[in-house]
Amino acid sequence: MLPIEFVREYAVERVAGSRQERLTAKTIRNELEEACRKAGEGAVDVKIMAETFAFRSPRFTRWAEEGKLPAGEAAYASFDGSGFPAPVSSVNVSAIIPGKRIPAEIISFSAHIDAVPGSPGAYDNLSAVAILLEAFRTFLKNRPDRTMMFLFCGAEEPGLCGSRAFVKAHAAMLAGCRFHINVDLAGQEGGTDVLGVTAEAPVCRMLQDVLGKKGFPVETKNQVWSSDSNSFAQAGIPAMTLDRDGIGMHTPEDKAERISADVLLYQARLICEAAAFLDGQENFPFPRTVPEEMQAALGKKFEDSGVEITA
Numbered sequence: 634m635l636p637i638e639f640v641r642e643y644a645v646e647r648v649a650g651s652r653q654e655r656l657t658a659k660t661i662r663n664e665l666e667e668a669c670r671k672a673g674e675g676a677v678d679v680k681i682m683a684e685t686f687a688f689r690s691p692r693f694t695r696w697a698e699e700g701k702l703p704a705g706e707a708a709y710a711s712f713d714g715s716g717f718p719a720p721v722s723s724v725n726v727s728a729i730i731p732g733k734r735i736p737a738e739i740i741s742f743s744a745h746i747d748a749v750p751g752s753p754g755a756y757d758n759l760s761a762v763a764i765l766l767e768a769f770r771t772f773l774k775n776r777p778d779r780t781m782m783f784l785f786c787g788a789e790e791p792g793l794c795g796s797r798a799f800v801k802a803h804a805a806m807l808a809g810c811r812f813h814i815n816v817d818l819a820g821q822e823g824g825t826d827v828l829g830v831t832a833e834a835p836v837c838r839m840l841q842d843v844l845g846k847k848g849f850p851v852e853t854k855n856q857v858w859s860s861d862s863n864s865f866a867q868a869g870i871p872a873m874t875l876d877r878d879g880i881g882m883h884t885p886e887d888k889a890e891r892i893s894a895d896v897l898l899y900q901a902r903l904i905c906e907a908a909a910f911l912d913g914q915e916n917f918p919f920p921r922t923v924p925e926e927m928q929a930a931l932g933k934k935f936e937d938s939g940v941e942i943t944a
């Protein structure tokens with residue numbers, strides 16, 4: 634399915650833990666499997682997973698208390714006997730394309746599936762899901778030297794729950810992860826592409842330089858971000874979020890009509906160019922380190938969020 638068709642078809646409210654979030658995860662899994670079917674023999678070694686996890690989040694509890702959860706689904710925010718909110722269950726879908734030559738080194742990608750209550754979440758963040766699916770198809774056709782991992786995570790909005798659960802569950806695999814590319818807020822016409830890079834300053838400059846030369850001008854901000862890249866950065870993996878300025882975030886106006894077919898393809902190419910550049914280097918061009926002060930800031934941010942991954 635073309636990225637724009639995907640956004641038009643599935644941009645409906647899909648709050649973390651809801652039936653609709655699950656259905657979207659299932660659709661993503663179907664899209665990944667469909668791409669593998671089309672690739673035939675070329676995809677026999679691709680691994681697709683759907684993993685559930687559970688979380689407690691003060692932000693989610695607030696939505697429940699304010700009556701903002703989708704009608705008919707308030708039950709999933711029930712409170713247990715101790716007066717604490719019961720854990721909410723959500724799901725991560727991931728796909729791994731093993732590298733041809735240096736499979737132990739991983740370049741990973743993520744985009745969150747869920748949206749806030751009351752918003753169809755086209756720009757935030759179904760567009761990014763469509764972009765990641767396109768990047769997956771691209772690397773399925775042009776097999777990379779290094780392993781590429783694509784994570785479609787649940788429950789970002791209540792506090793990066795899906796990516797945190799994934800990083801917690803897959804620490805051993807992620808020991809080989811050299812760089813993480815997250816996409817959050819994407820697909821609208823106009824606006825500037827910004828890379829929020831949580832890594833050493835030279836990484837930031839390198840990406841800006843390489844992408845600029847390839848015809849993808851970007852602004853960079855070398856700082857801690859507010860999206861799933863944080864979960865990877867906190868684990869010591871240099872990480873970035875691609876974010877495009879736009880309008881309507883977290884409102885009922887965040888509709889598919891504002892999303893551009895061309896911008897989706899352009900941004901998919903942008904992240905593929907960044908990943909292909911890194912993959913094309915004989916030795917990975919920077920160390921697997923995140924500056925200490927950034928890691929400390931991330932630790933505090935996570936603590937302040939009050940989020941707990943319970944399973």
Ligand SMILES: [Zn+2]
Pocket residue numbers: 745757758789817818
């Ligand atoms: Zn988002």
